[in-house]
Amino acid sequence: MADYDAIVIGAGNGGLAAAATLAGAGASVCVLERHNIPGGCATSFCRGRFEFEVALHQLSGMGTEGNPGPLRFTMANLGVLERVEFIESNDLYRIQIPDRIDITLKTDRKQVVDELSGRFPEEREAIANFFDMLYAYFQELVKAFFLKDPDASPERYPLIYRYSMRSTKDVMDSYFRSPLLKSVITIYWSYLGLPPSRLMFMDFAITLYSYLEYKSYHVKGGSQSISNALADIIVEKGQEIRFNCGVKRILVRDGRAAGVITETGEEISAGCVISNASKITTYVDLIDREHLPGDFFGHLRSSAIGVSALSLYMGLDCPPSEAGITQPTNFISPTEDYERAYECAKTVEVSEDSGLLTCYNYMDPSFSPEGTTIATFVTLKYGEPWMQIKPEEYHEIKFRCGEQMMEILDRVYPGVRGRIEEFEIATPLTHLRYLGHPNGSVYGFDQHPWESSFFTQQKAPIPGLFITGAWAGMGGFQPTYQSGEKVARLALKNIKG
Amino acid sequence: MALDLHKMQNYDRLLEQMNEFRERGTDYRSLRGRMSEVMDRLHPKRLRLEVAEIIQETPSAKTFRLVAPDRSLPPFLPGQYITVYTEVQSVATARAYSLSSAPADSGHYDITVRRLAGGLVSGRMLDRWRVGDTIEASSPSGNFYHNRIIHDRSVVYLAGGSGITPFMSMIRQEATRPAGMNVCLLYGSNSDGDIIFHDELNRLAEGNARFRYVPVVEKPGAGYRGKTGYLTADLIREVLGDVEGRTFFLCGPGAMYDFCIRQLEALGVPRRKIRREMFGALPDITRHRDWPAEVNPAAEFSVQIKGKDTIKAKAGDSLLTSLEKNGLKVPSLCRSGECSYCRVKLLSGRVFQPKESLVRSSDRRFGYIHSCMSYPLTDLEILL
Incomplete structure (x- = not known):
């Protein structure tokens, strides 16, 4: 008899949604998370009097009660809807291409x-x-x-x-x-x-x-609220989440995923294993090669590790309007040629990168203390060139790139820099550190057309093994929550059958 | 649903593209272990360090020079700390120490430890550690550093007692730079015999227009001729003249923050120009200004750990300390309420949480606490 019906590796959106779905259906689940908090990307961190949202900018797919979108159904199924306050926004975005256009939709x-x-x-x-x-x-x-x-x-x-x-x-x-x-x-x-x-x-x-x-939504307390709510749901159903508990190996017995060995050497058995780790980590680091079909890695070659991000998290000591910010979602692009902006993502240095300045106070005025502002400025960066940086050069490069981003921001929002009270830079290596995703990728694989279900079978090559999260389809909040729910339904058939 | 894929515009071209990618794509087997390797160079979970040298700084303080026998040391920013994992009277615990050496002194980390009245860990380190001993530590961490993007190039360091250590790292690093910042250090000590790094600071300040060193002593001995008293607004104004265009950094005992921040506010320094290091919980939490006076710190409560044992915990001990005393392993890093490594879920009961503890808003809502900065006020039930 196995210790659990299912083990979930990783408490990211996919892992938590999968575990909550399984727990809700009466299955026994154990979630193993390396980090000390649930959420993966859906987390927050505190600096001084500010709490910064790590990753959520605009939650898609919720829809209103009268015109519900697919994510609202998922959130209702998971039990999150009644535990978390979702905040509706009618703002699509403002886009500023300096000297060319400034338009708000x-x-x-x-x-x-x-x-x-x-x-x-x-x-x-x-x-x-x-x-x-x-x-x-x-x-x-x-x-x-x-x-x-x-x-x-x-x-x-x-x-x-x-x-x-x-x-x-x-x-x-x-x-x-x-x-x-x-x-x-x-x-x-x-x-x-x-x-x-x-x-x-x-x-x-x-x-x-x-x-x-x-419409676009935000969450009271940030995306960490959803992660905490999901963790609560899992625990309330009598199931288990272990933090600070990494996984070293997925056990395969008689051709089936049968459990895991944790980093501390503990063996936990289960009827099935759901991995919210990246596909690469799962297949390359967690599973012994002999269990995978011979041409498996040949097929995986068409998939490319997707972009990571370079992010500035800023707490300002004034209201947004005083810093010149008037909208929640502000795209800033030094160039109207996105092909060029995208090429910039392949370099470490910031030059003509498109960026996104999100000001959370316009979605939720209580997002930071009264009279203050939280604004996050983020650009896309591939992690690979960052992986090559010598450790002793890392801090210098991190602050240089942060400065280059500030220069882009200065051109459009000159009032921000002088009002920054708390400031944090996250690089692709920061994302790698906290997510464990190869090259710090935040969306999983590059969303090439052949990653879609038209071309790629998402079924794992080992019975009893399931993959959820950004690496098993699309990246982003809506897709990963939905991926977790969907994979849990497949796993349930496996458990019951 | 069965779309006829071949009738979709561009499908065949995409198949070709996919195959082109497959031919020149990555064989991911080559990445085995690569991510942990890159991370381990910057942020290893644990470091095994060896005590290479012990320097007696003052009668009550020593610097331990630490080297890594089996790897290169991860980089750090001046002002960051490491956490030392140790055992005292067979209780596994940990303490955070700012690095006092500069990143430019590659090859070693220095931590400077002063004996703390009733401090179990500092006492043990000072009395027992010998050259050649091996210790376990975290990699450098922390948010107390000069950020050139937002902080002024003119900085004022307000240090109290052993709170000098992160500034020592910053000052030593600056000394290696040809065109650096303007630094003014106001360093408050109990007595003139207590001033750590006094000679080196004097030496660095001598003939250096970019670095001013102002020791301030509370109880001066006979013959002491420097500044005396506390780091008051008057003293700060007298030393600096104008506070405009400067960023202030504070590190010292808890009481110093309350006092110094009031002084800076009185001088009109905006909040964004005041940086403070988290400096651990007060050794005696009952001295915290928000401590509920009616609670006896010796009062003992039972803490039921869900699915595990029930332990006894004193109101005056942090929950983390009580858990550690009972042999329970709880991860910890900053032990100042900031990093959330020691986060646990409070299922029932009440705890005192100093407001310095940076708990996420949704964690508050869902009942999570940082055990290093939580003190039981009733019997508790927690989930580890």
Whole structure:
């Protein structure tokens, strides 16, 4: 008899959602987490009188009670909805490309169409057509995928067939002429980690549509609240979470995942193992090679480790307006050419990188003490060049890059620098340290089209083993919570069967 | 649902691209162990260090020079600390010590320890540690350092007693730089015999326009001719003239913060220009200004650890200390309420938490406490 029905490695969004789902269904679960708090990316940290949100900027997919999005159902199923306060925001984003454009959009299709048409009157018709297509396209996705239409033919779903697999750039080029207009519409590429030329239109379209239709949300107390709520749910159901407990090996017996050995050498047996560690860690460091099919790593070569981030966490000693910040979500891009901005992510130094300045006080005025502001400025950076840095050079480079980011911010928000009371820089190596993800990746693998289920089977090659989280699909909050819930349902069949 | 993939525009091209990627992609087997290796160079979980040299600084303070016999030492920022894991009377415990050496002195870490009245750990280190001993420590950590992006290039260090140690690292590091910052150190000590690093500080300040050293002694001995008393607003103004354009760094015993921060506020120094090091809980928590006076620190409560034993814990001992005394292993690092390593869930009962303990808002809501800065006020039930 195994010690548990399931062991979950890692208390990130996927791991916690999986464990809470299993616990809710009456299975016995043990979650093993290396760190001392639950959440992975969904955590916070304190400095002085400020508590900084690590990773959540805009929670997608919630929707209102009247028009619920997919994540609201997941949060309800998990039991999180009644324990955490979700805060609705009607702000999509402000985007500033210095000397080129400064425009603010709402989570409202009509406002977006009107605002864009006002700025780009010569493309008024194209703008209307594009958003008509976006909405019609999503309706097709719902019917074909969510309602599982058995007849998914090109005749019934012309937009899916025409657009899904083309690049975002290609589709934008087919609608619009102005490069600036395209840049304003496609800035969410940075939430997905690949530039428009490489981003599958389906992934981009779902993201943009989700925010427009289901609005953007934040959480009272930050994403740590969701993590703590999930941990509570698991413990209340009599199940276990062990912090400061890393895993050294996944045990495979008779061709099935059968448990783990912890870093301290303890062996724990289970009917199945759900790994919220990265796919690379799981298959390369935790499982002995002999248990994997011969061509396994050959197939995995098409997957590339995705972007990490360079983040400045800032607590200001004045209200946001005094520092010149007027919106919660502010994209700043030194260049309108996102292909160039993306190339910058491959270097250590910051030059023409696109960045995101999030000011949480506009979502939740109580997010920091009265009269203060929390603002986070983040750019995407691949971790690989950071991995090459000599330890003795690390601090110098970290502060130099932080300074380079501040220079970008100075151009658009000159009032911020002089009001900073607390300040922290997180580099790709910081993310590696706390997440354990290869190269500090925050979104898992690069979201190349072939990572989608059209091309890649997500089923693990060992029975009883399941992978959840950013590495098993899309990165980000909504996808990883949903991934955890989904994987737990698969595991339950395994446990019961 | 069965889409006819080959009829989707661009599908075949994507298949080709996928294969191109597969040909030039990474064989991830080559990354085995790589992530922990990179992390271990910067932030190893534990360091095995050897005492290479012991320097008697004052009658009550020694510097322990620590080297790593089997690896290179991780880098640190002047002002950061390491946590020393040790055993006192067969109780496993830990203490955080700021590094007093500069990062430029590569090859060793110095920690400078002063005997603390009733301090079990400092006493043991000072009396028992010998050259050649091996100890276990954390890698450097902490948020008390000069950040060139936001802090002024003119800095004032306010040190009290053994709170000089992080400043020593900063000052020594500055001394290696050709064009550094303007530093003024106001260093308060109990008596002139207690001033740690006095000779070196005098030497560094001599003929150096960028570094001023101002010792301030509370109970001066005969023949002492320097500043006396406390680090008051008047004294600070007298030494600095103008406080504008300077960032202040504070490190010393708990009572010093309350006092000095009031002085700086009186001088009109904005909060963002005052940095303070966490300096551990008060040795006697009942002296904390918020301590509930009606509670007897010797009062003993029972702490039930869910699924495990029940232990006894005194109101005047931190929960972490009581857990350690009972042989329970709880991870700890800063022991000042800041790092949250020792976070536990309080299932029932009440604890006193000094407000310096930086507990996340959702942790407060969901009942988590930092055991290093939590003192039982009733019987407790906790989850480790």
